[in-house]
Amino acid sequence: MIKxxxxxxxxxxxxxxxxxxxxxxxxxxxxxxxxxxxxxAQHQTGRNSGVIHSGLYYAPGSLKATLCATGRHMMExxxxxxxxxxxxxxxxxxxxxxxxxxxxxSLYERGLAxxxxxxxxxxxxxxxxxxxxxxxxxGLWVPETGVVNYALVAQALAKRITAAGGTITLxxxxxxxxxxxDGLVVTTVEGHEFHxxxxxxxxxxxxxxxxxxxxxxxxxxxxxxxxxxGSGGKIIPFRGEYYALSPxxxxxxxxxxxxxPNPQFPFLGVHLSRKIDDTVKAGPNAVLALARxxxxxxxxNLRDALDALTYEGFWRVALNYTAEGVQEMLRxxxxxxxxxALQRLVPExxxxxxxxxxxxxxxxxLRPNGSLVDDFWIEHQGRxxxxxxxxxxxxxxxxxxxxxxxxxxxxxSL
Numbered sequence: 496m497i498k499x500x501x502x503x504x505x506x507x508x509x510x511x512x513x514x515x516x517x518x519x520x521x522x523x524x525x526x527x528x529x530x531x532x533x534x535x536a537q538h539q540t541g542r543n544s545g546v547i548h549s550g551l552y553y554a555p556g557s558l559k560a561t562l563c564a565t566g567r568h569m570m571e572x573x574x575x576x577x578x579x580x581x582x583x584x585x586x587x588x589x590x591x592x593x594x595x596x597x598x599x600x601s602l603y604e605r606g607l608a609x610x611x612x613x614x615x616x617x618x619x620x621x622x623x624x625x626x627x628x629x630x631x632x633x634g635l636w637v638p639e640t641g642v643v644n645y646a647l648v649a650q651a652l653a654k655r656i657t658a659a660g661g662t663i664t665l666x667x668x669x670x671x672x673x674x675x676x677d678g679l680v681v682t683t684v685e686g687h688e689f690h691x692x693x694x695x696x697x698x699x700x701x702x703x704x705x706x707x708x709x710x711x712x713x714x715x716x717x718x719x720x721x722x723x724x725g726s727g728g729k730i731i732p733f734r735g736e737y738y739a740l741s742p743x744x745x746x747x748x749x750x751x752x753x754x755x756p757n758p759q760f761p762f763l764g765v766h767l768s769r770k771i772d773d774t775v776k777a778g779p780n781a782v783l784a785l786a787r788x789x790x791x792x793x794x795x796n797l798r799d800a801l802d803a804l805t806y807e808g809f810w811r812v813a814l815n816y817t818a819e820g821v822q823e824m825l826r827x828x829x830x831x832x833x834x835x836a837l838q839r840l841v842p843e844x845x846x847x848x849x850x851x852x853x854x855x856x857x858x859x860x861l862r863p864n865g866s867l868v869d870d871f872w873i874e875h876q877g878r879x880x881x882x883x884x885x886x887x888x889x890x891x892x893x894x895x896x897x898x899x900x901x902x903x904x905x906x907x908s909l
Contacts, residue, residue, distance in 0.1 A: 496680075496688045496689070496690050497527065497662075497687070497688065497689050497690065498525075498689075498690045498691075499525040499526065499527045499662075499689060499690070499691045500524050500525045500526065500691060500692050500693065501517060501524070501525070501526050501527075501691055501692065501693045501694070501695060501904075502526075502527050502528075502529065502679075502681055502689045502691045502693070502694045502695070503526065503527070503528045503529070503694075503695045503697055504528075504529055504669055504694065504695065504696050504697060504698055504705060505528075505529075505530065505696070505697035505698045505699055505702075506528055506529070506530025506532065506535040506536065506649075506653075506663065506665070507535075507536055507538060507539055507540040507649070507697065507699050508536060508540040508645055508648060508649050508652070508889070508890050508893040509697045509699070509882060509885050509889055509893050509896055509897065510528055510530075510695070510697030511528065511535070511649055511652040511653055511656065511893075511897075512652060512893040512894050512896060512897030512898075513695055513697060513882075513896070513897040513900045513901065514526045514528050514652075514656050514661055514897075515652050515655055515656055515659075515894075515897060516894070516897035516898045516900065516901040517897075517900075517901045517904070518655075518656060518659040518660070518661055519659075519901075520901045520902075522659070523660070525660070525661075526656065526660075526661040526662070527661065527662045527663075527664060527689060527691075528656065528661065528662070528663045528664070529663075529664045529667040529669065529683065529687070529689075530663070530664070530665050530666075530667065531666065531667060531668040531669075532665065532666070533665050533666050534665065535649050535650065535653055535663070535665070536645070536646045536649035536650070538699060538700055538788065538856065539699050539700070539855065539856065539857070539858060539886075539889070539890075540645050540646060540649050540890060541645070541646040541649075542790070542853060542854070542855035542856070543645060543855055543887065543890055544768055544770075544776065544855075544887075545642050545643055545644055545645060545768075545770045545771055546586075546640065546641070546642055546751065546768060546888075546891070547567055547570055547571065547581065547583075547640065547641035547642060547643055547891050548563055548567065548640065548887070548888035548891040548892075549563075549567065549586070549606075549609075549611055549637050549639040549640045550563035550564045550567065550609050550610075550611065550639075550888070551602065551605065551606045551609065551611060551613075551637055551640075552602070552605070552756065552763075553605075553609065553870075553888075554605075554869070554870075555605065555608040555609055557869075557870045558870050558871040558873075558899075559869075559870050559871055559888065559892070560609050561895075562871065562892040562895040562896055562899060563888045563891055563892045563895075564609065564610060565892070565895040565898075566888075566891050566892035566893060566894050566895035566896065567639065567641075567891055567892075569894040569895055569898075570643070570648070570891060570893070570894055571583070571641065573648065573651070573894060574643055574648065577648075577651040579643065579644070579647050579648060579651060580643070580644070580647075580771055581641055581642065581643035581771065582641055582642060582771065583638070583639065583640070583641040584640065584641055584642055584749075584750040584751060584769065585625065585636060585637060585638045585639075585640055585750055585751070586636075586637040586640035586750065586751040586752075586753060587616075587622065587625050587626050587629065587634055587635070587636055587637075587750070587751065587752050587753070588602065588634055588635040588637065588753045588754070588755060589622060589629055589630075589631035589633075589634045589752060589753070589754060589755070589840055590631055590632050590633045590634060590755045591630070591631045591632060591754070591839045591840070592632070593632065595632075595754075595755040596632065596633060598755050598756075598757075598758060599633060599634070599635060599755050601758070602635060602755065602756075603615060603635055606635070606637070611637065611639055612638060612639065613635050613636065613637060613638075614635070614636040614638070615633070615634075615635060616633055616634040616635065616636060617633050618632075618633070619631060619632070621634070622634045625749070625750075626748070626749055626750070626752055626841075627749075628747040628748070628841050628842075628843055629752055629840055629841055630839075630840070630841070630842055631840070640751060642751075642768070642769070642770055642771045643771055644770075644771050644772070645890045648890075648893075664687060666685065667683040667684075667685055667687050668683055668684040668685065669681060669682075669683055669684075669705065669708060669709075670682055670683055670684045670708070671708070672694065672708065672709045672879075674877070674878065678690055678691060678692050678878075679691050679692070679693070679694055679878055679879075681694060692878065693878050693879070693880070693904060694709060694878065694879045694880075695879075695880045695881075695882070695900065696709060696879065696880070696881040696882060696883075697882045697885075698882075699858050699885070700730060700732060700787045700788070700856060700858040701730070701787065702730060702858070702881065702882060702883050702884075702885075703728070703729050703730040703860070703883065704730075705881075706876075706881050706883065709876075709879050709881070710876055710879070727862065727863055728808070728860040728861060728862050728863075728868055728872070728883065728884070729802070729806050729808060729860065729861055730787075730858050730859065730860055730861075730884075731783070731803050731806070731808070731809055731812075731859055731860075731861050732783070732784040732786070732787045732789065732799070732803070732856045732857070732858060732859075733762075733781045733782065733783060733784060733856065733857045733859055734779075734780075734781070734782050734783070734784040734789055734790065734854050734855070734856055734857075735778060735779030735780070735781055735854055735855045735856070735857060736778055736779050736780040736782065736827055736854050737776050737777060737778035737779050737851075737852040737853070737854060737855075738776070738777045738778060738833070738849035738850060738851060738852055739774055739775065739776055739777070739849070739850050739851075739852040740767075740775040740776075740777060740844070740848050740849065741847075741848045741849075741850065743848065744775075744843075744844060744845070744848035745769075745773070745774075745775045747775075747841050747843055747844060748767045748768075748769055748775045748841065749769065750768075750769055751766070751767070751768045751769065752766060752767040752768075752840050752841065753766040754766060754839070754840060757819065760816055760819045762779075762781040762823075764836075765777065765778055765779070765780070765826070765833065765836040765837060766778075766840070767837065767840065767841060767844075774852075776852055777833075777837055777844070777849060777852075778833075778852070779854070779855070780823050780824075780826045780827045780833065781823050781857070782823050782824055782827050783803060783809075784799075784856055785799065785800040785803070786799045786800070787799045787856065787858075788856065789856065790853065790854045790855070790856065791854065792827075806861070806863075807863050807865075808861040808862055808863045808864065808865055809861060810865075811863075811864060811865020812861055812865040812866070812867065814865065815865050830846060830849070831846065833849075834846045834849065857886050857887070858884075858885075858886060859884070859886055860872060860883060860884035868883075868884045870884070871884060871885055871889070871892075871896065872884035872885075873899070873900065873903070875903070880900060880903065880904065882896070882900065
């Protein structure tokens with residue numbers, strides 16, 4: 496039996512940042528991180544866009560807005576300290592139709608409320624000062640946006656954790672939690688046994704299932720949310736499908752080019768982004784994944800598929816966003832429609848410029864009524880703290896999320 500103060504489940508960037516924050520807060524505090532994969536950062540952390548988000552889109556005062564703003568500064572400082580390449584490249588948001596102009600104005604006002612130094616652009620000529628090949632009626636320049644490789648950030652966090660005395664156990668899948676008068680006993684399929692005072696669930700794609708295992712309510716259809724009056728939620732996986740621009744076409748994009756998002760739809764739309772390695776990604780389509788690790792269209796897991804397709808919240812959200820959902824599926828199926836969406840931003844992009852690029856999965860919590868959990872969702876349950884919803888911008892905000900979680904815990908209170 497391994498005796499520790501706190502066990503963190505999940506070796507993605509949020510779990511690692513939380514371990515790092517706790518070790519900084521309490522030197523000598525004993526921490527263990529367990530991860531089911533043989534390597535760290537194999538899912539959302541290692542397969543995201545690599546964008547250091549500005550915090551533009553999020554409701555002022557929300558956890559997303561506040562932790563993204565704090566986390567952006569922390570991430571830039573951390574990467575500088577660790578000699579991890581990053582750059583503040585800025586982002587251009589482009590309105591291509593007149594009906595997008597009021598939404599662009601609302602986005603500008605929200606960005607100002609979130610403390611950003613935005614620049615309004617009122618002509619195609621102004622847009623092309625930042626992205627020479629773009630077309631549109633108007634736009635916003637968001638200078639605070641940047642790019643980085645978050646897998647490298649995760650590796651640097653892991654080194655700091657072990658250097659501070661923490662342990663990281665890979666290839667360990669949690670199977671059971673038992674609460675005793677003197678603490679918690681957590682066991683894994685592989686035979687590891689941890690005796691601890693607290694557990695933190697940073698399971699990402701599996702945070703809802705870990706909630707059930709850790710709380711002993713496996714028969715429940717979804718986890719509950721005491722902070723919202725007992726309403727519940729379930730993680731539904733959405734696959735983000737990408738292409739990469741060929742070397743011939745990559746110079747068409749200097750940095751990040753985004754459309755004006757539909758405020759009624761939870762995804763940002765097909766966009767173009769130059770990564771820190773100078774690969775230019777195009778996408779994503781956002782479609783239901785029939786496996787929580789369904790990175791290709793042929794990846795199907797029967798349990799995961801039934802879990803999503805028998806959940807009332809999924810069907811209600813599908814009805815709420817039928818037109819948008821159909822459009823996403825059509826773009827996923829027919830490449831010319833995907834190309835057309837890109838050409839609204841950069842007309843010179845052609846079908847032969849695009850080659851398939853590895854997909855990612857967004858773990859999105861949905862409520863039974865069909866509404867999406869828009870903010871980060873962090874819940875206490877006795878000795879267990881659950882990070883139940885941490886989609887984008889969680890990577891940007893990860894260091895601030897870890898700090899926030901650490902501040903919720905008083906190691907000497909138990």
